[in-house]
Amino acid sequence: KAGVTQTPRYLIKTRGQQVTLSCSPISGHRSVSWYQQTPGQGLQFLFEYFSETQRNKGNFPGRFSGRQFSNSRSEMNVSTLELGDSALYLCASSLGIEQPQHFGDGTRLSIL
């Protein structure tokens, strides 16, 4: 059974640009969550989608947005990139709410 797939694995952008990250969940999983991980802040919750609806959102500015498609695949968009957005962005999928989450390998985003 294929795991969670995130693309791309690495990305380099400059300040002010925007970026879209993609996540394909484990087959059958309808919940997708996104996290930002940095050495100083640890794993920070961005948002969770379930059946194409955003169920929860973390404490991030509106520059961070996401969506989920009918096949449960999800995308995360960050606009007007800032240096502080440099991080590892992790996607996790689960069967449903409060179920164990399984992580992808992440997208490492570097802002120059």
Next chain:
Amino acid sequence: QKEVEQNSGPLSVPEGAIASLNCTYSDRGSQSFFWYRQYSGKSPELIMSIYSNGDKEDGRFTAQLNKASQYVSLLIRDSQPSDSATYLCAVSAKDMRFGAGTRLTVKP
């Protein structure tokens, strides 16, 4: 007060010893609790889930939950050098919240 707090570590134990990792949480409505292991440069990997008070054992790992004390722990018996990693406690209420992690080093 942080929502999920873990011993900051680092924690160092000799090979073969028991490693004890602790976690407290603030939301009394939390129902699901998880332990993840994260090797350096890798993504978190689920190792244990626990939903009710008491102990849950899986091989060398034992998770313990005490909802009254809002406390979750992970015991690793017969620790091996391959157990050296950062261990993340996760608690689910309205959404999943992670602790900052405890770095464990098992010395041969």
